[in-house]
Amino acid sequence: GQSLEQPSEVTAVEGAIVQINCTYQTSGFYGLSWYQQHDGGAPTFLSYNGLDGLEETGRFSSFLSRSDSYGYLLLQELQMKDSASYFCAVRQFLFQTGANNLFFGTGTRLTVIP
Amino acid sequence: GAVVSQHPSWVICKSGTSVKIECRSLDFQATTMFWYRQFPKQSLMLMATSNEGSKATYEQGVEKDKFLINHASLTLSTLTVTSAHPEDSSFYICSAEPNPDRESNQPQHFGDGTRLSIL
Numbered sequence: 146g147q148s149l150e151q152p153s154e155v156t157a158v159e160g161a162i163v164q165i166n167c168t169y170q171t172s173g174f175y176g177l178s179w180y181q182q183h184d185g186g187a188p189t190f191l192s193y194n195g196l197d198g199l200e201e202t203g204r205f206s207s208f209l210s211r212s213d214s215y216g217y218l219l220l221q222e223l224q225m226k227d228s229a230s231y232f233c234a235v236r237q238f239l240f241q242t243g244a245n246n247l248f249f250g251t252g253t254r255l256t257v258i259p
Numbered sequence: 260g261a262v263v264s265q266h267p268s269w270v271i272c273k274s275g276t277s278v279k280i281e282c283r284s285l286d287f288q289a290t291t292m293f294w295y296r297q298f299p300k301q302s303l304m305l306m307a308t309s310n311e312g313s314k315a316t317y318e319q320g321v322e323k324d325k326f327l328i329n330h331a332s333l334t335l336s337t338l339t340v341t342s343a344h345p346e347d348s349s350f351y352i353c354s355a356e357p358n359p360d361r362e363s364n365q366p367q368h369f370g371d372g373t374r375l376s377i378l
Contacts, residue, residue, distance in 0.1 A: 178365075186371070232303070243291075244290070244356055245363075245367065247354075247366075249303045
């Protein structure tokens with residue numbers, strides 16, 4: 146079966162750096178995406194890694210190692226508004242339809258404290 | 260660009276009622292749309308993949324007669340929860356794919372979700 150594992154909860158101090166890890170075991174891996182979701186809201190796209198290495202987008206960076214089936218999301222200069230749930234998602238290409246499927250991880254609830 | 264509108268945002272209804280949720284791509288055409296369900300404090304679980312002009316592909320364990328999906332045009336997909344019961348109460352989210360493009364960093368754009376509460 147398929148699985149994506151993330152820590153369930155992380156707490157960090159405002160201004161600090163936090164890393165959220167994701168390990169996966171899936172078929173048809175094409176890349177790893179990260180999404181942010183505030184309570185009651187829709188997932189918001191943060192970052193995508195199609196190749197090994199680090200991708201940086203402002204305060205957020207994401208890393209992928211396909212040989213280790215592992216990735217992480219790094220959040221720097223944490224702000225109170227960063228308190229949310231963060232999901233890694235494996236992107237899988239569906240040859241049958243030509244569409245891109247997303248298989249979501251278990252989610253990590255980040256709480257930023259003053 | 261790539262805006263997805265989902266309606267309604269909140270539904271409260273009695274057990275046994277059928278509820279229709281609409282998902283529209285506002286500024287692009289979507290050959291493929293996806294329907295997810297999310298229970299409190301859990302992950303997004305894919306229910307089905309909706310392809311314009313053809314039958315939806317349902318994930319294992321999702322009852323196709325319970326969750327009717329119609330994708331009649333390139334900008335609209337609907338999910339109907341038939342004879343809804345309290346256990347169907349959940350957050351339903353749709354997404355749409357602008358282009359089946361392997362190179363796009365963001366293949367799916369999400370609607371704002373529909374919170375369904377069955378009394």
